[in-house]
Amino acid sequence: MEKNLKRMATMHKMQVTGLELFYKQGFYNTSIDDILKQLDLSKGAFYYHFKSKEDFFISILQNLVVRKVYSMLIEPIEGHDNPLDLITNCMEEALQTAEHNENDYGFVLSNFMNEFNGKNPEIMKYLNDTLKIWEVNLVSALQKGKFNGYVDRHVDCEGVASYIISSFLGIRMLMVEGSATALRYRYMQQLKFYFRAIAQKQTA
Template structure:
């Protein structure tokens, strides 16, 4: 059992460090040697766990990246009442976390989607799967909001979900080089205004 726990701890360390390096430098600008140097790991030890750099990256996407996106952008609104307010709070919390990240290189999922687009269909599928889970979660929350009387029944939930994802990715990109605090504030204010337009209103 101790050996199994030790192996799990090693894998966690290797994957966590790998995600940090790939996030900062990009996948194609990162070599196996860069990873080994950062981890103080031998090639033999690395290839004991992974057959290739691609397999290593996929394991990071499946284990760490999915969990990261899920915990910050999906779980907080899953099954909740009053989805519009929950989405605002969720986005604001995630943006505040990014605002205080002094090594901010943008939204990690969209960075990788941009990097792999047209270059590696297999990895793109894994990344797109995370995006789809996020989209389905938003659509489900909005549909529930319609049923529960929080969201106008005439809105197109899929279109709103697409808008929310694309606007979130956009503001995260702008925050890298701009005044992140002000950008976050303006974005959240406008999001609240938009949600006022699509919330359910009692008939006059």
């Protein structure tokens, strides 16, 4: 009973540190020893808990990344208010998180997709599926917005959703180098501008 708790605790520590380093330095560029050194643990400990480095990474995706995507990117846009406002706030939050050098998990996803593309189909599938979940939820939020008269009925919700995701992933990429605050500010302005264009037209 106590044993199981210890097991979970150690695994969790490894996963948290692993995600941190994989995200900073890349998966292939981070050795298992790098992670273990930070935790004062040994190879034996690692291979006692995980089958392989790849298996370890997948467990990180399942236990840490997917949940965070839900809480940071999906739950905040659920509700019956104007989805364009909800999305605006959600993006703002995510970019501010990013600015403080914490992980916003949308970028984490695209970062890893970049690295694993063409190398590891299984991991790519996980990443892709997770991104898809975000997209699907954006689309349905927009459609609800259409129904409730917040979004113009002529807009292509799929198109808007992937445009939102694209621009977010792109700006996030630019923010790693260069003045993050200025980029965020400008990005939010243009996003709002774009949203005004797809909002329900108030014909006078």
